[in-house]
Amino acid sequence: MSRWRALQESDPAFDNPFLSPEFTLTVGELRDLVQVAVLYDGPEIVGFFPFERHPMGIGxxxxxxxxxAQGLVHVKDLExxxxxxxxxxxxxxxxxDHLVSGQPLMGPRSERFPSPIIDLRDGYERYTAFLKDNSGKTYKSxxxxxxxxxxxxxxxRHEYAVTSLEPLRTLLGWKTxxxxxxxxxxxxxxxxxxxxxxxxxxxxxxxxxxxLDMVYAGDRPVAGHFGVRTRTTLAGWFPAYDTAFAKYSPGLIxxxxxxxxxxxxxxxxxxxxxxQKEYKDKLKTGELEVAEGRVARASAAAGVHWMMRVPVRKTRATVMANPLLLKTADKALKTYGRFRTVIQR
Structure with a gap:
């Protein structure tokens, strides 16, 4: 694990907790599908490739x-x-679908997408100054x-880096x-x-x-978020809030x-x-890049996979790239959600 850590910390492109050895090991404790390929150049370990092996050789x-964030953690300029x-x-x-940039797995047919970030390297005050200049209305409201x-x-009251399970379960209930x-x-x-x-x-x-962090109004939890971090990068993962407070924009707070x-x-x-989320557009200072695609060998399994997955992926990408189609799809999903809630009751 020390070599994996050293490789991860040697390149800013790998500074994401989803590429950390702890994340792979924890998932592996729960899913037998998880494997890790260790790459050698002679006696030297030059990379780690964590993946899941699914039926028919689908990785x-x-x-x-x-x-x-997905991909190999490896030495610089690995070929x-x-x-x-x-x-x-x-x-x-x-x-x-979230391959980090510069990966050897990224082929010419891979599609690239922005991954918005909040840059805090110059401190929180500089970040709020950026928001005032670029999202002033959102920040003031x-x-x-x-x-x-x-x-x-x-x-x-805001509690950051909480470690108890009770607020986590409240957050997961909101997310459900x-x-x-x-x-x-x-x-x-x-x-x-x-x-x-x-x-x-x-x-x-x-x-x-x-x-885990939570915002409270009095003693009542209002909003929260659970993510994972390295020393310097926090990955946004599961934000949610109590809809009773929706009019206050608790997620932005x-x-x-x-x-x-x-x-x-x-x-x-x-x-x-x-x-693409409205709150991300309002809060971001910049973007990283991730890629979606596949690496395939000539095989029957690869052919079946292409027929089952690639056309669907391309259709989804088309919808996500078109604001009108995205709005229509989102509206349809919400209508389905309301219908499903009524049926379940």
Whole structure:
């Protein structure tokens, strides 16, 4: 694990907790699908390739569908044959949707997408100065709503890096409600994901930790977020809030509070992850780049995978890139979510 850590810390491109050895090891404790290929150049370890092996030789990133950074952790300027790598791993295909930039696995057909970040390297005050210049209306209205929330519901309190399970379970309950309300699949219906989050919260080291923070009005929890961090990067993962406080924009209040505490704790970047969300556009200072695509060998399994996955992926990318189509799809999902909620009741 020390070599993995050394390689990760040698390149800023790998400074993401989803690429940390602790994350892969924790998922591996819960899923037999997880494997790690160790790459050698003579006696020297030059890289680690964590992946999941699914039926028919289909390879996916560790905790596929959950993570916002994927790929190898390796020495600088590593040259490998990507198809040879997946062959040696016993895979017909390796598919990815958040591959970090500069990866040997990134082919010419990979599609690139922005991953918004909050840059805190110059401190929280410089960040708020940036917001005033670039999202002034959002920043001022969030402060005003914060004051209004405090007047109407009680003194605001923000607790950062909480380690108890009770507030985490409150947050996951909000997130489940959000998934159902918006027509999305409830990730926390899978027990292994719940247990993964709980184990990550219990992992607290200098180089890797689960980070839970909550905002309270009086004694009532209003909003929160759970993510994971390295020494200097916090990955945004599961934000949620109590819908009873929706008119106060509690998510924005929580993100600003989190940014302030994170900066004070040594966090330099909050990676909010790929995906078009209004709050990300309002809070971001810049963007990283991630890629979506696949590496495949000539095989029947790869052909079946292409027919099942690639056309769907391209259609989804088309929808995500078109604001009108995205708005229509989001509206349809929310309608489905309301219908499903009524049926369940």
């Amino acid at each position: 996916k990133p560790v905790a596929a569908g959950l993570t916002d 490998i044959d990507a198809r040879r790598l997946i062959k040696d791993c016993g895979l017909a295909v390796y598919e990815f 969030t402060l005003a709503k914060s004051r209004k929330l405090e007047r109407e519901a009680g003194t605001l 409600d959000q998934y159902r309300r918006t027509g999305r699949t409830d990730r926390f219906a899978h027990q292994w994901i719940v247990e993964l989050v709980e184990r990550l919260l219990a992992t607290q080291t200098d180089s890797f930790a689960g980070v 929580q993100h600003l509070a989190m940014a302030e505490k994170a900066a004070a704790a040594g966090i330099e970047v909050i990676d909010m992850g790929r995906g």
